[in-house]
Amino acid sequence: MTIQLYCFGESGNAYKAALALELSGLDWAPVYVDFFNGETRGEAFRKINPMGEVPVLVDGDVTLTQSGVMQMYVTEKTGKFGGSTPQDAREVLRWMFWDNHKMSSQAGMTRFLMSFLPEAKRPEGVIPFMQGRLKAAYATLNAHLAGRDWIVGDGPTNADLSCCGYLFYPEPFGFTRADWPEIDRWLSNIEGLSGWKHPYDLMPGSPADRA
Amino acid sequence: MTIQLYCFGESGNAYKAALALELSGLDWAPVYVDFFNGETRGEAFRKINPMGEVPVLVDGDVTLTQSGVMQMYVTEKTGKFGGSTPQDAREVLRWMFWDNHKMSSQAGMTRFLMSFLPEAKRPEGVIPFMQGRLKAAYATLNAHLAGRDWIVGDGPTNADLSCCGYLFYPEPFGFTRADWPEIDRWLSNIEGLSGWKHPYDLMPGSPADRA
Numbered sequence: 001m002t003i004q005l006y007c008f009g010e011s012g013n014a015y016k017a018a019l020a021l022e023l024s025g026l027d028w029a030p031v032y033v034d035f036f037n038g039e040t041r042g043e044a045f046r047k048i049n050p051m052g053e054v055p056v057l058v059d060g061d062v063t064l065t066q067s068g069v070m071q072m073y074v075t076e077k078t079g080k081f082g083g084s085t086p087q088d089a090r091e092v093l094r095w096m097f098w099d100n101h102k103m104s105s106q107a108g109m110t111r112f113l114m115s116f117l118p119e120a121k122r123p124e125g126v127i128p129f130m131q132g133r134l135k136a137a138y139a140t141l142n143a144h145l146a147g148r149d150w151i152v153g154d155g156p157t158n159a160d161l162s163c164c165g166y167l168f169y170p171e172p173f174g175f176t177r178a179d180w181p182e183i184d185r186w187l188s189n190i191e192g193l194s195g196w197k198h199p200y201d202l203m204p205g206s207p208a209d210r211a
Numbered sequence: 212m213t214i215q216l217y218c219f220g221e222s223g224n225a226y227k228a229a230l231a232l233e234l235s236g237l238d239w240a241p242v243y244v245d246f247f248n249g250e251t252r253g254e255a256f257r258k259i260n261p262m263g264e265v266p267v268l269v270d271g272d273v274t275l276t277q278s279g280v281m282q283m284y285v286t287e288k289t290g291k292f293g294g295s296t297p298q299d300a301r302e303v304l305r306w307m308f309w310d311n312h313k314m315s316s317q318a319g320m321t322r323f324l325m326s327f328l329p330e331a332k333r334p335e336g337v338i339p340f341m342q343g344r345l346k347a348a349y350a351t352l353n354a355h356l357a358g359r360d361w362i363v364g365d366g367p368t369n370a371d372l373s374c375c376g377y378l379f380y381p382e383p384f385g386f387t388r389a390d391w392p393e394i395d396r397w398l399s400n401i402e403g404l405s406g407w408k409h410p411y412d413l414m415p416g417s418p419a420d421r422a
Contacts, residue, residue, distance in 0.1 A: 051309065051351055062298070066308040069301055086287075087273070090280055097277040098262065100312040109344075125336030133320075140262055 003028040005070075006048065006056040008035050008205040010116070012108055012166035014055035015199040017070035020161050022202060023195050024078045032204040036116070067165070068096045071158040081158045091152045095159035103137040106130050107166040111173035115207075131174040138180050145182035149189050156193060164190050168198055171207065214239040216281075217259065217267040219246050219416040221327070223319055223377035225266035226410040228281035231372050233413060234406050235289045243415040247327070278376070279307045282369040292369045302363045306370035314348040317341050318377040322384035326418075342385040349391050356393035360400050367404060375401050379409055382418065 005021060007014035007030050021028040033039050033054050040052050049056045049065050057064040057073065064070050075082035083089035110130040113122050141163060144151065151159040167175060167187055177184040190196060200206040216232060218225035218241050232239040244250050244265050251263045260267045260276050268275040268284065275281050286293035294300035321341040324333050352374060355362065362370035378386060378398055388395040401407060411417040 050354070062301075064301060064305065066305045066312070068308040069305045072304065073301065090273075090275060090284065093283065094275065094277045094280045097279040097308075097311055100308055101277070101316050105312050105316050123336050123340045125334055126340045129334045129337045143261070 001027075001060055004031050004058045005029070006031045006033050006045075006058070007054055007203045008033050009200045009203045010169075010205065010207065011035070011054050011203070012104060012111075012169065012199070013053075013067045014203060015168075016067040016104075016162050016165040017055050017057060017074075018199075018202050019164075019196075020071045020074040020081060020158065022197065023156070023161070023193060024074045024080050025195075026074065026078060030203050034205075036210065068100060068158075068162065071096065071161060075158065081156065081161060083152055083157055088153050088157075092157045092159045095151050096162045098140075099159075099162040099165070103134065103141070103163065104165050106134050106137070107173060107175065110134065111166060111169065111171055114173050115171035127174075134174060138175065138183065142180045142182045145186045149186070151186075156190065160186070160190060212238075212271055215242050215269045216240070217242045217244050217256075217269070218265055218414045219244050220411045220414045221380075221416065221418065222246070222265050222414070223315060223322075223380065223410070224264075224278045225414060226379075227278040227315075227373050227376040228266050228268060228285075229410075229413050230375075230407075231282045231285040231292060231369065233408065234367070234372070234404060235285045235291050237285065237289060241414050245416075247421065279311060279369075279373065282307065282372060286369065292367065292372060294363055294368055299364050299368070303368045303370045306362050307373045309351075310370075310373040310376070314345065314352070314374065315376050317345050317348070318384060318386065321345065322377060322380065322382055325384050326382035338385075345385060349386065349394065353391040353393045356397045360397070362397075367401065371397070371401060 003021060003026055005014065005018055005028055007018055018030065035054060039045050040054055046052055051065055053065055055067060055070065057070045064073055071081065074080065083092040110127060113127055150156055151163060164187060177187060214232060214237060216225065216229055216239055218229055229241065246265060250256050251265060257263055262276055264276055266278060266281065268281045275284055282292065285291065294303040321338060324338055361367055362374060375398060388398060
């Protein structure tokens with residue numbers, strides 16, 4: 001049975017799940033969610049996910065939200081991306097939690113405020129504050145990647161597929177690859193994986209559709 | 212061997228791990244980290260955790276950061292709090308990621324800005340913005356808890372021990388138990404668990420020490 005992923009191109013959190021599904025070789029298909037026209041706030045979508053969030057993964061009678069859970073579900077089904085020892089598995093999970101806690105949560109919000117919300121609606125002071133927090137996160141990740149090709153062990157794991165979630169997008173939110181050489185090199189490693197696709201190629205919907 | 216948890220009373224993230232350890236019955240002891248005098252920014256602490264975060268759990272040659280990973284480690288060692296079926300285990304993990312992503316990350320920051328940072332240093336506009344985000348998170352949690360005693364299944368899990376992390380603290384950050392009756396009832400359930408302790412009783416250090 002084909003796994004369905006409710007998603008849209010602009011969602012970095014959806015990308016994390018889509019990329020894990022795609023690179024794992026599982027049979028999956030995207031289901032487009034029209035986020036920018038309010039679909040996630042509608043009653044039909046709330047029936048799929050009461051939290052109103054994208055992404056949602058549906059695999060037969062299994063329904064999941066939160067990209068980290070989906071990534072671990074891919075690992076459960078395929079044995080891929082979870083780390084090859086118990087120690088590595090904990091380290092993968094650590095970076096997934098760190099990303100959700102310290103990086104993607106802030107990056108997604110900052111990008112939304114800067115690139116998808118009309119300028120008149122942007123709350124004063126929030127963007128520079130968030131960018132300060134994000135700079136600390138990029139510095140942590142950049143330092144960790146020095147001398148490493150992957151965040152954990154010697155191949156791609158959910159740690160990489162989580163932390164890269166927002167970093168391929170072209171819309172400005174204060175992240176410039178050239179400023180962080182170790183992150184830049186690591187992102188190139190991910191781009192070099194067989195089957196890798198940019199978020200706007202992997203999932204339906206992009207700012208170009210609304211231009 | 213006694214598990215060591217580097218922590219301090221004011222850290223809701225440390226509380227999540229401390230509470231899981233305490234309620235599990237594992238042998239553990241807190242190691243006080245003098246966060247407010249800069250200990251986490253010092254070289255000695257960076258050797259324990261290059262990310263500079265609290266909490267850190269040390270169990271023999273296992274060193275962990277991120278409270279979610281520690282909670283799952285407690286589950287790994289004791290079989291407790293992880294959910295009793297594969298489906299529940301995923302649901303527990305979903306709420307742990309949700310909490311890290313949408314609630315604790317914002318609650319911890321807002322409480323820090325409002326209660327631990329001198330008023331003159333508070334960034335303009337950030338607190339009301341964060342409180343708006345938090346209100347949406349409380350609404351999601353409150354709605355989920357209607358008709359339920361616990362977030363997942365019929366007993367306490369890491370989902371509860373994660374989501375409650377900041378909600379027992381007295382310092383203002385925009386959360387009032389009386390405003391959210393389902394959350395209030397659920398927090399009383401947690402307080403009623405055998406061995407439950409308030410963060411300032413479970414871990415060393417509190418604002419009273421600095422008064």
